[in-house]
Amino acid sequence: MTVYLLRRLGWAVVTLLIFVAVVFVGLQLLLPFDFSTQFAFGGRGDDYYAMRESLGLDRPLLARAGLYVLGLAQGDLGMSYTGEPVAAIIGRSLPFTILVFAVGGILAYVLGEWLGRVAAWHRSRAVGSATTTASVLLSTTFPPLLVFVMTYFLTMPFYELRFALGLPSDSLEVWRSTYLTQLQVLTLVAVSVLGAVIVAFALRAYARRWDLRLLAALALPVTVTAALIGVALTGAGTEALDLMFRGTAGVNVGRGSPFLAMIAFIILGFGEVAILMRTGMAEESSEDYVKTAFAKGLPGRVVRDRHVARNAMLPVLTRLFVGIPYILTALIIIEQQLEVGGLSQTFFEAVGTADTPVVLGVVVVVGIIGLVLRLLMDILVAVLDPRVRTAAMA
Numbered sequence: 001m002t003v004y005l006l007r008r009l010g011w012a013v014v015t016l017l018i019f020v021a022v023v024f025v026g027l028q029l030l031l032p033f034d035f036s037t038q039f040a041f042g043g044r045g046d047d048y049y050a051m052r053e054s055l056g057l058d059r060p061l062l063a064r065a066g067l068y069v070l071g072l073a074q075g076d077l078g079m080s081y082t083g084e085p086v087a088a089i090i091g092r093s094l095p096f097t098i099l100v101f102a103v104g105g106i107l108a109y110v111l112g113e114w115l116g117r118v119a120a121w122h123r124s125r126a127v128g129s130a131t132t133t134a135s136v137l138l139s140t141t142f143p144p145l146l147v148f149v150m151t152y153f154l155t156m157p158f159y160e161l162r163f164a165l166g167l168p169s170d171s172l173e174v175w176r177s178t179y180l181t182q183l184q185v186l187t188l189v190a191v192s193v194l195g196a197v198i199v200a201f202a203l204r205a206y207a208r209r210w211d212l213r214l215l216a217a218l219a220l221p222v223t224v225t226a227a228l229i230g231v232a233l234t235g236a237g238t239e240a241l242d243l244m245f246r247g248t249a250g251v252n253v254g255r256g257s258p259f260l261a262m263i264a265f266i267i268l269g270f271g272e273v274a275i276l277m278r279t280g281m282a283e284e285s286s287e288d289y290v291k292t293a294f295a296k297g298l299p300g301r302v303v304r305d306r307h308v309a310r311n312a313m314l315p316v317l318t319r320l321f322v323g324i325p326y327i328l329t330a331l332i333i334i335e336q337q338l339e340v341g342g343l344s345q346t347f348f349e350a351v352g353t354a355d356t357p358v359v360l361g362v363v364v365v366v367g368i369i370g371l372v373l374r375l376l377m378d379i380l381v382a383v384l385d386p387r388v389r390t391a392a393m394a
């Protein structure tokens with residue numbers, strides 16, 4: 001199994017490096033200008049050529065691509081044309097994306113898997129039809145429309161929620177009287193909540209395996225609550241609440257709120273999981289092993305969760321990981337519309353100034369996220385399907 005995973009990892013890394021090289025060349029060919037073009041205006045020709053030489057833009061394209069890939073293989077994302085390390089620029093926006101994408105993605109999967117499982121097992125046709133209709137409508141909603149509807153209807157509730165939490169209506173009042181930076185607080189919240197959700201996911205799987213209903217129901221709320229209490233004990237509780245439920249005096253209430261972005265991402269993400277899970281459960285329910293399990297006297301909940309759902313999860317996980325590019329597209333739109341300040345904002349700002357190292361840095365980070373998720377899928381499929389484990393060890 002270890003050899004199998006290492007082999008997959010090796011091919012994934014090689015694929016990533018080739019992909020980055022192709023993107024590097026493509027960017028240079030497609031962008032109508034480069035970073036030094038701004039120095040060509042106003043008769044500053046000497047500055048223009050000096051800038052191109054200092055940035056290495058006068059070198060052959062393939063030579064620059066090779067040098068970048070070589071540096072990337074050594075773990076170096078390079079320097080922005082502004083003189084700042086690319087890793088530092090991406091590090092400022094990555095926590096926003098991690099919080100929304102990772103936490104929102106896990107919650108969307110948990111919600112969709114549960115709804116699909118219950119709807120398929122429930123014998124009521126009305127319940128199944130209602131679940132399917134709601135899942136299709138929400139998962140196919142145009143993201144900008146969803147964001148507009150959310151901000152329109154949640155403006156007053158946002159004000160009321162901030163008041164209930166003891167927060168001022170304007171976020172600026174919170175940050176004037178603190179020594180913490182928003183990046184520090186956001187990183188703390190992202191790491192704490194993501195860790196809590198992962199622990200809850202593992203506890204929930206364990207509870208379902210041994211039919212511990214109370215543990216399965218309380219795993220997520222208890223772990224997330226514990227994480228938030230931990231954040232509050234560090235002295236960053238007020239700042240963390242303000243970051244999650246951002247507000248400004250005027251019409252921009254909720255703009256930049258990771259909470260709203262996470263809710264939008266969950267709404268767009270859980271529907272497809274619910275539909276696939278319901279379909280898989282319906283197909284597996286007619287198999288002979290299900291009839292055998294009932295004939296042996298196993299309870300219906302045990303048959304559903306430990307037998308049928310386990311096999312129905314395989315196509316769901318495969319489709320979910322294959323659809324990561326489409327999920328990231330929805331995330332980019334949500335981040336842009338809500339002005340969250342994640343990787344999408346960094347990416348588009350770099351494209352606007354032709355800051356190629358930053359653009360490539362974002363592409364590399366997204367590629368690494370996809371690589372890690374792909375390996376995670378391989379592990380999960382091997383755990384759920386004994387045939388994959390046998391083939392991997394052969």
